[in-house]
Amino acid sequence: MTVEVGTITGDLTVVTTSFPADRAWVAIQYTxxxxxxxxxGTPAPLPTGHTLADYHRRVLAAVEAGGETSAPR
Structure with missing residues (x-):
């Protein structure tokens, strides 16, 4: 679920960035x-012990599964 337009589906590109270092920002676009x-849910706190790459993989898995409606915690 996006803040601006709600649910989007299809061929998507996902970018995860971190600033400050303990927060993850996720943006999605139609490719x-x-x-x-x-x-x-963005920005979301990075879970303790996880890198930004770990978090990005969790976001991708959730988007691909279509089950998450907000940034994973």
């Missing part, structure tokens, strides 16, 4: 589009 959308 090849200009517009980016913020994943609901």
């Amino acid at each position: 090849g589009a200009d517009e980016w959308y913020t994943l609901d």
Whole structure:
């Protein structure tokens, strides 16, 4: 679920960034589009002991499964 337009489906690109270092920001776009959308729940705290890459893999798995409606905690 995105903040701006709700649920989006299809061929998507997901980017996860961190600033400050203990928070994860997730943006999603239709692949090849200009517009980016913020994943609901972003920014989310990075779980203790997880890297940004770990978190990104969790986000991708959730998006691919279609089961998450907001950023994983």
